[in-house]
Amino acid sequence: MKLIAEHREVYGLMAEFEDPTSLVNATHKAYHEGYRRMDAYSPYPIEELHEALGSHHSRLPLIVLIGGLAGCIGGYLLQYWVSALAYPLNIGGKPLHSWPAFIPVTFECTILVAALSCVLGMLALNGLPQPYHPVFNVPRFALASRNRFFLCIESQDPKFDIEGTRRFLETLDPREVTTVAD
């Protein structure tokens, strides 16, 4: 608790790298050093980076599966209820529960709800939209969406120590290390 109170005004320390390989290596080293509350930022997706952070599988596929099943069952039941119960019409002598005719709409509902839960689920798990985030306080962080690579160790990490962590980050051969204001 003392550590957190001490560093409340500091969000973390950020090291800037010039190429993806340096960032992945630095992240590996920080992980082995025992740091966990950290994040790496890159201008394009890097598979190795996610592994280096020690992150696990995403829950997103499960959300999409549930969404798809909900759309599928909901779409079918809607058609069954409308055609057989709420508004029964005799169309060309077909049975009221003429299930083959319900397949196209069931399919479309499956895709629609699955796709919506995919996008909304991704944004929700990522915590977006997020109007403010401390990393943007670093002026050079604007290059994270162009051609620079950043590793930020957050002050919430139990091992975080403003002097010690800075010394550790300097050993990783970064372009520079900046303090991120909260």
Next chain:
Amino acid sequence: MMADSLQPREEPRAAVTGGGTPPVIAPGHTFGTVTDKISSIVLTRRTPLWWYAGFGIVLMLSGLLLVSLTYLVFKGIGIWGNNVPVGWAFDITNFVWWIGIGHAGTLISAILLLLKQTWRTSINRFAEAMTLFAVASAGIFPLFHTGRPWLAYWLLPYPNTMNVWPQFRSPLVWDVFAVSTYATVSLLFWFVGLIPDLATLRDRSQSRVGRVIYGMLAMGWRGSARHWHRYETAYLLLAGLATPLVVSVHTVVSFDFAVGIVPGWHTTIFPPYFVAGAIYSGFAMVLTLAIPIRAAYALEDFITMRHLQNMAKVMLVTGLIVAYGYVTEAFIAWYSADKYESFMMLNRLFGPYKLAYWALLLCNVFIPQALWFKAVRTSVPALFVISLIVNVGMWLERFVIIVLSLHRDFLPSSWGNFAPTFWDWSTYLGTIGLFLTLLFLFLRFLPMISIFEMRTMLPEAKVEE
């Protein structure tokens, strides 16, 4: 001296270029140059003069659409040439034509992504935009063909005081679900793809307005590795969902016809033949747009001959599938020994609209065979001309299917002819105007090539062990 010849950058670059074929990205680009080149088109303060000229012209065509639709709502759909027995004519022809064009975007972004066709990266963004604008143009026709577009929401199932519900055994209701799902999923796919690039524009914009607008659209994207991981998962899942969707949409559109008993419509070849035709016309439209755009914005480094040649090959293959569809139609008309079917075929070949049918064969079957020759596939002007011809041919195909089957069906006493009116043409031209207006705005205000995906294709993007 030895070190010079052992530059490590040469080898990965050869991997990108893939041997003898033209490269996907011209050599020599870095993260910085790719970002600057694509974002500068949007962030420049000096809009090119030709943009204003072109935008002015297409905006006038959009105005024509507004006038046509206003007059239509005022007078009723009698201002169009459709009448009994030809109840569907230009409106549904244009609807199917636009929806078909819309198929290339999702095909390029979803199916080619799953097939790991890296060349799709330079063209997927504007192909997806093209899809959205084509679907918007397509939607106008059935909406206004209802005659009372302000009641179009009656097509959707919702509890109402009339106690009436849609009739789910009708392919026209399936169409509502298929097209609206397609429009929604295409929009989601396009927007998700844009998020990281919007963040790039936010960080690079010089103006406050630009930073605020792109910033809001980017939703605080910061390129975190954890975010990227979920983002990539979401993108792949969306591609997996969009792939069966894109096939289903034109299948359902073809059911509008195939479920009817009209000669020339009631056939099982329709779903695959419509889907192939959609991809054919979609790629033709992508070529029609990509060739002038890459010249106007000097994007030859990113949209290379490799892209144009690959699209030409896709056109050749799907064109052959479409040609097979035509042959099957003719064969079944004869083999079924059904006199209405065989009359339908003879009527296409020698009836009052024979010119449309022969022109369709010329545009869709004969001229595109030139794409077998490498000299044609590597000639930009030739590809542009062929893509325009295929666009015309695919429009004629839908006209032939719809009007020629309706105007002479079973009873000669109920035959009739269709002739388009001024308002048929003005509405059609107007939707082309709307499509191009949206495209001009897109080119000016959003990155037309996916910047972050282009970064992943550069040799320096590889992480060395």
